Amino acid sequence: MSATGIGAPVRRIEDYRFLTGRGTYTDDLNQPNQAHAYILRSPHPHARIKGIKTAKAAKAKGVIAVLTGADVVKDDLGGLPCGWQVTDRHGKPMVEPPHPILVSDIARHVGDQVAVVIAETHQQARDAAELIEVDYQVLPSATSTAAAAKKGAALVWDQAPNNLCYDWILGDEQAANAAFAKAKHVAKVDIVNNRLIPNAMEPRAAVGVYDAAKDHYTLHTTSQNPHVIRLLMAAYVLKLPEHKVRVNAPDVGGAFGSKIFHYAEEAIVTWAAKKVRRPVRWTAERSESFMSDAHGRDHVTHAELAIDANGKFLAMKVYTIANMGAYLSTFAPCVPTYLYALLLAGTYTTPTIFCEVKAVFTNTVPVDAYRGAGRPEATYVVERIVDEAAKVTGIDAAEIRRRNFIPRDAFPYQTPVVVQYDSGDYQSTLDMALKQSDYAGFEKRRAESAKKGKLRGIGLSTYIEACGIAPSAVVGSVGARAGLYESALIRVHPTGSVTVLTGSHSHGQGHETTFAQLVSERMGVELKNIEVVHGDTDKIPFGMGTYGSRSLAVGGSAMVKAMDKIIAKGKKIAAHLLEAAEADIEFKDGTFSVAGTDKKKALAEIAGAAYVPHNYPINELEPGLEEQAFYDPSNFTFPGGCHVAEIEIDRDTGVVQLVNFVAVDDVGRVINPMIVEGQVHGGVAQGLGQALLEGCVYDADGQLITGSYMDYTMPRADHLPTLKVSTHNTLCTHNPLGVKGVGEVGAIGSPAAIMNAVHNALAPLGVREIQMPATPERVWRAIHGARRAAE
Amino acid sequence: MDMSGEYRIEASRDAVWRALNDPKVLKQSIPGCDELDKTSDTEFTAKVTAKVGPVKAKFGGKVTLNDLDPPNGYRIVGEGQGGVAGFAKGSAEVKLTADGDATILHYDVKAAVGGKLAQIGSRLIGATAKKMADDFFTRFSKLVEKGA
Secondary structure, three states, X not given: OOXXXXXXXXXXXXXXXXXXXXXXXXXXXXXXXXXXXXXXXXXXXXXXXXXXXXXXXXXXXXXXXXXXXXXXXXXXXXXXXXXXXXXXXXXXXXXXXXXXXXXXXXXXXXOOEEEEEEEOOHHHHHHHHHOOEEEEEEOOOOOOOOOOOOOOOOOOOOOOHHHEEEEEEEOOHHHHHHHHHOOOEEEEEEEEEOOEOOOOOOOOEEEEEEEOOOOEEEEEEOOOOHHHHHHHHHHHHOOOOHHHEEEEXXXXXXXXXXXXXXXXXXXXXXXXXXXXXXXXXXXXXXXXXXXXXXXXXXXXXXEEEEEOOOOOEEEEEEEEEEEEEOOOOOOHXXXXXXXXXXXXXXXXXXXXXXXXXXXXXXXXXXXXXXXXXXXXXXXXXXXXXXXXXXXXXXOOXXXXXXXXXXXXXXXXXXXXXXXXXXXXXXXXXXXXXXXXXXXXXXXXXXXXXXXXXXXXXXXXXXXXXXXXXXXXXXXXXXXXXXXXXXXEEEEEOOOOOEEEEEOOOOOOOOHHHHHHHHHHHHHOOOHHHEEEEEXXXXXXXXXXXXXXXXXXXXXXXXXXXXXXXXXHHXXXXXXXXXXXXXXXXXXXXXXXXXXXXXXXXXXXXXXXXXXXXXXXXXOOOOOOXXXXXXXXXXXXXXXXXXXEEEEEEEOOOOOEEEEEEEEEEEOEOOOOHHHHXXXXXXXXXXXXXXXXXXXXXXXXXXXXXOOOOOOOOOOOHHHOOOEEXXXXXOOOOOOOOOEOOOOOHHHHHHHHHHHHHHHHHXXXXXXXXXXXXXXXXHHHHHHHHHHHHHO | OEEEEEEEEOOOHHHHHHHHOOHHHHHHHOOOEEEEEEEEOOEEEEEEEEEEOOEEEEEEEEEEEEEEEOOOEXXXXXXXXXXXXXXXXXXXXXXXXXXXXXXEEEEEEEEEEEOHHHHHHXXXXXXXXXXXXXXXXXXXXXXXXXXX
């Protein structure tokens, strides 16, 4: 390992500009003669728009234009498309309602876009929006996930009876029932995967520019996948040819999935820029983000696990209702199906699994992928029910996991839920985590806490996830309307420095460092001579972007393919220059040499010869040294591991404090251990947020009442102890780097570990199920409810 | 959000009842009321500036008087649009009973807010509504007692 190559804890190259305030974010991209957009949003969860009077707003100071749903209809714009079609249990496609960028008839959630004002300043646009008179006829609304499909619930869409988007199953319920009939024990859980609001540090923003001279559009936007946005916006919404549209996603300040999706505001500013012949910009206010960014999770689940006399799992049945919100966001339908049910085997040999998912529409903000997307929900179901299994069988929580683990030597392992795991070592990650957390000494610590009047609990989560998303043909066969390969273009310049153009997008992950290390290692080029470029569709090859912990496993593999092409071409050039056979040329540490001789040429010399081809095999070889590659993975990757959480509860206040947290993750080959550790830290903080703090609440009238930081609690530094993070890695067997991915593991594994610890602490009081977020109020009520029941 | 309260007003029930139907008295009593115009015997249009926590908004809306039962009471219903701040709506059952020369005014209020007001101010709406009701009836009592 070199000091900067694979495995080196190189400091993040991009942090210099971020920490010195020199990042360039969408909101920084001021345009000459720009105008400002303000979006008027529905204050009602469900209301018919009987009329909109815009005349006063249009005459207000500084106003350039006021646009409504009628203009969208007049201009024949399309709606926001959905990128995944789930087929239900009867073979019918899901109900897929329209998703207009400005509603013209009915607003379907608080925050739905009703009109846009374009003005000289943001304040003028905002003030003018006050003058728009909308005549709303308020309609009954449905917001509860659990109640949306019940009789009497208000209908969000006429075409979706019982508010059902789809009723989907995986597996054979009869076979599962047969296994349950033979069970010695049955564990049951009823759990809620709480609805989360993403809250990236940088709010969403979009700047639309129209160049009339070239009839060309540019959209600068806060996106994780600029080419996907260009495709969806150009082809489906604005109906423009893609070569006339550039999408640029510059520095993006956090996303966590919420910036994958194509949002109305992106199309609105691009459309409006041509209408007013001026650049149009929009940046979400924080309270606007709360009611317009796609939310995450929001499942209600009943699950049962059949267990034999030896504590072996026989079968599992899972019944989930998943909230889609009012419209289908870009990837929403796949989250509670293919990113959820396929993970229900966990790290265990459970032979039979049945899963039913009913996706429902409600009068709420659309719900879509959020860090982990489906996999935290699945992990929570599996790891909670395994703990419940430990309880009903009287077997220790670590021991029952050990008895049911997929053995080390069983890989590749075909699960009963479609996917095949390529590698893993769950015993070792468990053993390491138990040792590091002093699991054996827990009862002593519990007794010490009890002396202080505190309840102490310990919890495990031996999770798995599927990432490195995804084999195109596989996802295509189950409804994806996109391929999920990645692109890379490696450009070796005439003097030997390298530009790496990638379809992946970095919004906090440190790609500019990780990718540079990867290229440095393979090409023998110093880090300072490598630049990673991403985000601009005018520069990079068509790429699918960053989500599902795919950037290194898929994007990095594309780079390897491109570098292999460069090296192969370099060998041909070297063979010519060194007058040797191509087969005798070796490439190592940036140098081409003739095997067994001291004859060699540096990469820079080869590049020089390629761009100044005076002495060059010009008849067989093109000049230049740049290569492009697309990599389509042959399988998902399967990071996994063990998280151990230890918590203390104050009986009087119900406050849960995480006092110890150990993560031993298997993320495949590590390129930069410091970045891996940072990713786990951030993920665990978000997992703690879900477990203890964050919960989106709509009141009975359909109003979003957790719409600011006064009511929606984000994790802070003092919520977290020093995390003990390490890895025990097995290599992915099907990508050239052996990497698996680390972006989501922290958020996937940790909520179950923390909540198992909370349950462990409260179990002696007789508390059975407490839902996330385990806020002080909920915990206090559980403690005192149990006390009253006992009296 | 529901709340109720009672006030003792040193005036006859008839005087209180008249004041309850007098737009001039109502306008002076409603906190932040910029305009109140009678459009029929039981309908008014109103413009009110109100602040809920950090959200300040001008509400434009309609007020109607229902279930009139002179001089025993009525139900007053209002609904206002606050532009980008959202909306507020509410109703109050007002009952008057004589207590010697004075009158006991009892009210039951139901109120709801939506949009940004609910998003940011839901936790504060109870306190705000209580304060507005207190302000209203304090001013109203004074005006009636002065014989306005």
